[in-house]
Amino acid sequence: MAEKDKTLLLQDISETLRPRMFVNQYEEATQEIQEKLDSYSVEHIGADQPESCDLLDAFIDGKRAAGRGESTLTRYRYVIETFLRAENVTTRQVTAEHVRHWFSQELARGVRDSTVRGYREVLWSYFSWLADNRLISSNPIRAVEQIRCEERDRPAFSSGDLDILRRHCVSIRNLAIVYFLLSTGCRVSEMTALNRADVDLEAGECVVYGKGRKERTVYLTEEAALVLREYLATREDDKEPLFIGYQGRRLQPGGVRAMLNVLSEKTGVADIHPHRFRRTMITQMLNRGMPIQEVAILAGHSDVDTTMGYYAASKDRIRNSFRLHST
Numbered sequence: 001m002a003e004k005d006k007t008l009l010l011q012d013i014s015e016t017l018r019p020r021m022f023v024n025q026y027e028e029a030t031q032e033i034q035e036k037l038d039s040y041s042v043e044h045i046g047a048d049q050p051e052s053c054d055l056l057d058a059f060i061d062g063k064r065a066a067g068r069g070e071s072t073l074t075r076y077r078y079v080i081e082t083f084l085r086a087e088n089v090t091t092r093q094v095t096a097e098h099v100r101h102w103f104s105q106e107l108a109r110g111v112r113d114s115t116v117r118g119y120r121e122v123l124w125s126y127f128s129w130l131a132d133n134r135l136i137s138s139n140p141i142r143a144v145e146q147i148r149c150e151e152r153d154r155p156a157f158s159s160g161d162l163d164i165l166r167r168h169c170v171s172i173r174n175l176a177i178v179y180f181l182l183s184t185g186c187r188v189s190e191m192t193a194l195n196r197a198d199v200d201l202e203a204g205e206c207v208v209y210g211k212g213r214k215e216r217t218v219y220l221t222e223e224a225a226l227v228l229r230e231y232l233a234t235r236e237d238d239k240e241p242l243f244i245g246y247q248g249r250r251l252q253p254g255g256v257r258a259m260l261n262v263l264s265e266k267t268g269v270a271d272i273h274p275h276r277f278r279r280t281m282i283t284q285m286l287n288r289g290m291p292i293q294e295v296a297i298l299a300g301h302s303d304v305d306t307t308m309g310y311y312a313a314s315k316d317r318i319r320n321s322f323r324l325h326s327t
Helices: 003-020 023-037 052-065 070-087 096-108 113-132 159-168 172-184 188-192 222-234 253-267 274-287 292-299 304-310 315-325
Strands: 205-209 215-219
Touching (some): 052 070, 070 096, 096 113, 159 172, 172 188, 172 215, 172 222, 172 274, 188 205, 188 253, 188 274, 253 274, 274 292, 274 304, 292 304
Antiparallel strands (some): 205 215
């Protein structure tokens, strides 16, 4: 470590010894300690280099300042703390072998490979940030291999699925949610954060704040605007939230997921979850010829590769496109 750290340590020791020793003893002891320190590597751990808890707090504060949402920060903290606790190590003790061992244990107990890949992304972000800010000497995740994930078919809703969902919505509020998610492609957290004043029904648009508090405009189809207007007309309250629960409080993402789970059981349509509406909107826009760069802006993606990851082209469409362009 730098000579500065040894000097700081010697000063700390000297301040402790000075009141307890005669001057000649103090000077001799100081000289001997200095000689001993020359054969050791000394690392200063202080306010500028805190231990695990403070390091994690510093990371979270840094990401919050960079605009990360609170749900993302909560996930960061949970994954990092779970890893450190499982491996019984501090942040500075972590090696690539600790990470590999934890990943292996998680996979062995049935955690999906895509979830473990997400864990690696969190740990990479954490240790990279610490290394970039010189709070640790190097990033141990660099030596940890990427997690291979089985490619799974993640289809969009078919038109038949959507018709079934619309017919089985038991309330105008639930129907408005289905139309809103499908029309805007919003993340569920973006939708539930909206207030009535955020939506311009005449223009058929509203402003949402996505990941990192990035602002973007999303749009309502005529049908979505009509159903949303009908829902709001049934409201007898003057509360701000665009969507409220049955107890009159702001509807939360968990409430939306619970409602969609009930709808799935009732209709027999599998995998009804908010993100599938987002995938469906992106797929529909691309299939109808909207430029992918514009779809990326609509979805709040910073690059088109992310948008393509949502695209669920059907085998029939690919087959027909091949027949069309191969003759």
